[in-house]
Amino acid sequence: MTRSSQRMLIIGLDAADPALIEKWSDAGILPTLQHLRSKGAWIRLNHGGEFSSASIWPTIFTGTHPGKHGIYHTVPIMQGDVSFGNLKPEQCGQPPFWCDLERQDKRCILFDIPFSYPRADLNALQISDWGSYERFAPPSSSPGEALTDIVQRFGAYPFAEEMVRDVPVSERDFCRTRAQLLAGTATKGRVVKWLMSNRPWDFFMAAFGEPHAAGHYFWQFHANNHPRGFSHVPREFATTIQDVYRAADRELGRIVETIDNKTTLLVLSGQGLGPNYVGWHLIPEVLTKLRLTVGNQAHGNPVRIDWLAKLRSLLPSQWRRSLSRYLPNGVRDYLRLRWAASNIDWSQSQVFDLPTDSLGFLRVNLKGREPNGVVEPGKEYDDLCQRISETLKQLVNPRTGKKIVREVFFTEHVFPGPERNRLPDLMICWEDDEAIDEAQLDEMRRIRGNLPDARSGNHNPHGFALFYGPGVGGGQASEGHIMDIAPTILSYFGLKPPTYMDGKTLGGTISFAYK
Numbered sequence: 168m169t170r171s172s173q174r175m176l177i178i179g180l181d182a183a184d185p186a187l188i189e190k191w192s193d194a195g196i197l198p199t200l201q202h203l204r205s206k207g208a209w210i211r212l213n214h215g216g217e218f219s220s221a222s223i224w225p226t227i228f229t230g231t232h233p234g235k236h237g238i239y240h241t242v243p244i245m246q247g248d249v250s251f252g253n254l255k256p257e258q259c260g261q262p263p264f265w266c267d268l269e270r271q272d273k274r275c276i277l278f279d280i281p282f283s284y285p286r287a288d289l290n291a292l293q294i295s296d297w298g299s300y301e302r303f304a305p306p307s308s309s310p311g312e313a314l315t316d317i318v319q320r321f322g323a324y325p326f327a328e329e330m331v332r333d334v335p336v337s338e339r340d341f342c343r344t345r346a347q348l349l350a351g352t353a354t355k356g357r358v359v360k361w362l363m364s365n366r367p368w369d370f371f372m373a374a375f376g377e378p379h380a381a382g383h384y385f386w387q388f389h390a391n392n393h394p395r396g397f398s399h400v401p402r403e404f405a406t407t408i409q410d411v412y413r414a415a416d417r418e419l420g421r422i423v424e425t426i427d428n429k430t431t432l433l434v435l436s437g438q439g440l441g442p443n444y445v446g447w448h449l450i451p452e453v454l455t456k457l458r459l460t461v462g463n464q465a466h467g468n469p470v471r472i473d474w475l476a477k478l479r480s481l482l483p484s485q486w487r488r489s490l491s492r493y494l495p496n497g498v499r500d501y502l503r504l505r506w507a508a509s510n511i512d513w514s515q516s517q518v519f520d521l522p523t524d525s526l527g528f529l530r531v532n533l534k535g536r537e538p539n540g541v542v543e544p545g546k547e548y549d550d551l552c553q554r555i556s557e558t559l560k561q562l563v564n565p566r567t568g569k570k571i572v573r574e575v576f577f578t579e580h581v582f583p584g585p586e587r588n589r590l591p592d593l594m595i596c597w598e599d600d601e602a603i604d605e606a607q608l609d610e611m612r613r614i615r616g617n618l619p620d621a622r623s624g625n626h627n628p629h630g631f632a633l634f635y636g637p638g639v640g641g642g643q644a645s646e647g648h649i650m651d652i653a654p655t656i657l658s659y660f661g662l663k664p665p666t667y668m669d670g671k672t673l674g675g676t677i678s679f680a681y682k
């Protein structure tokens with residue numbers, strides 16, 4: 168059998184926002200992306216807001232929704248026990264599409280793909296968490312020496328730690344992070360090019376995490392919306408998101424120079440970035456006031472307690488910041504929620520909220536599923552979900568008179584499947600036109616609170632897929648879904664997508680040369 172010379176290269180620009188890419192490439196600020204868009208097919212990837220940030224990459228590489236792959240947050244609820252643990256990418260309930268490619272003898276290289284891990288059952292060269300934005304374990308690779316090789320040649324990834332989320336961050340922190348993100352982008356580009364040239368491949372996929380981090384931390388300066396704690400904003404902070412996109416564009420240009428005319432390139436982002444206007448922090452108190460979550464008499468109110476703030480207040484000021492700096496976010500979320508869960512009277516609570524940093528996640532205390540379930544499956548469950556949804560959709564910000572909840576998604580409806588019980592029951596999508604610091608429950612009751620998350624940017628449901636290469640027709644106006652990527656790649660290699668996949672092969676402007 169002769170090997171087909173057809174190849175595919177995917178470069179993920181993690182959480183790069185399509186509207187910014189359109190604006191800046193049209194203006195000539197991102198020349199590589201401008202060129203690729205003019206010659207290739209630019210497809211907006213949209214969903215209705217029900218896909219949480221952590222579910223994006225698993226949805227992309229499995230071609231399935233969270234009801235089948237089971238990933239919804241970095242600190243998910245543990246089944247059969249009301250506690251929370253840090254996500255392990257191994258918990259993904261579906262295989263990535265590159266398993267299908269390898270079965271067809273395709274040689275794969277997979278580098279820093281978020282939420283993935285080196286699988287022992289593959290021959291592919293796999294490197295995980297060397298320089299991803301969200302890291303779940305120390306860097307690892309298969310074969311093991313691949314990582315050693317990268318570290319010896321290129322050193323450790325420059326952006327080593329995520330900035331702390333729940334304390335104010337200083338000008339120095341932002342300066343350091345900016346420098347690390349720019350250095351990280353350049354180093355990532357060098358490693359990608361070296362891996363591409365170092366051994367043969369049919370399918371190569373890598374992701375740049377820097378656009379994701381830049382969007383979360385520098386949005387306030389980019390949007391110029393009164394950065395917290397800054398009287399004067401250094402000019403380079405306002406351009407950091409653009410500077411990181413430009414650095415990624417430059418590396419992309421160098422990568423494109425090396426590809427041959429048998430290679431199709433896909434530049435990909437599954438979600439965008441905008442202001443961090445979310446209201447999940449008000450939900451525990453809403454549930455308490457509605458007596459849907461009931462506190463344990465011995466411990467008082469079950470509203471999420473910021474144990475960290477309390478602990479910090481007991482320490483000398485010079486120690487306070489370092490305390491949270493050295494606790495990874497996942498650990499802090501975990502401890503905070505452990506505290507909250509221990510204060511819940513399970514015999515009287517019908518609903519409880521789950522850790523999040525974006526969509527609100529609610530879980531029904533369901534009989535037969537939770538250890539101390541009180542709500543009967545069937546009509547009682549359905550009526551309760553309906554009632555909660557209607558109540559949440561009525562919440563208004565009394566300052567503006569506007570509603571704060573755009574939609575409440577029922578997992579039962581949007582994500583049915585074998586992993587459905589690992590997910591929340593209700594997911595709350597927020598109106599994102601301004602900060603949510605207050606909610607009017609009814610005439611008498613108001614809930615107030617500032618978002619305890621120092622990140623000024625958060626996700627929107629808009630991503631993109633930019634195809635470029637032989638057989639790709641030009642086009643600017645088409646739309647697709649993140650679930651369509653896996654079936655499209657399999658179709659590109661002449662494989663029939665498995666029936667369990669929920670997406671469809673993207674057609675229209677893409678007509679592959681090798682069908």
Ligand SMILES: [Zn+2]
Pocket residue numbers: 182220379383626
């Ligand atoms: Zn994010």
